[in-house]
Amino acid sequence: MDALAKRLQARLAELDSGHDARTEASGTVDLDQARTGRLTRMDALQQQAMAQASNRRAQLEKQRIRGALQRIESGEYGYCLRCEEPIGVGRLEADPSVTFCIECARAED
Incomplete structure (x- = not known):
């Protein structure tokens, strides 16, 4: 962190x-x-x-x-703003400012 x-x-x-x-x-x-x-x-x-x-x-x-x-x-x-589930560590390492988990980000698009 x-x-x-x-x-x-x-x-x-x-x-x-x-x-x-x-x-x-x-x-x-x-x-x-x-x-x-x-x-x-x-x-x-x-x-x-x-x-x-x-x-x-x-x-x-x-x-x-x-x-x-x-x-x-x-x-x-580290928690998704939509579903409140943890955001994957790899996703946070790629972009520490992300707000959605990968599933919710896909749904957003």
């Missing part, structure tokens, strides 16, 4: 350290037509959209990690 908590905390710190770069890349794109060509502007807009999507994914992952850390603290970690 301690090893999984440390992995979660390390990943959270990693996501927090990359926050500034993701935020800067997802900012407003300068579309000065006199300085940049059409393809360059399109590329800049595409890069902005990709950075914004990356930022959203990072925020969702941070929420999942914080939830897992709270469940560890409260003693509820």
Whole structure:
């Protein structure tokens, strides 16, 4: 359990350290037509959209990690939020922030 908590905390710190770069890349794109060509502007807009999507994914992952850390603290970690059965150790090792056992995750899809 301690090893999984440390992995979660390390990943959270990693996501927090990359926050500034993701935020800067997802900012407003300068579309000065006199300085940049059409393809360059399109590329800049595409890069902005990709950075914004990356930022959203990072925020969702941070929420999942914080939830897992709270469940560890409260003693509820490792149990499926739907059926309340234990989540397999291998599944938790693959992704320590999972909230459903494999059966419930399959049913969710």
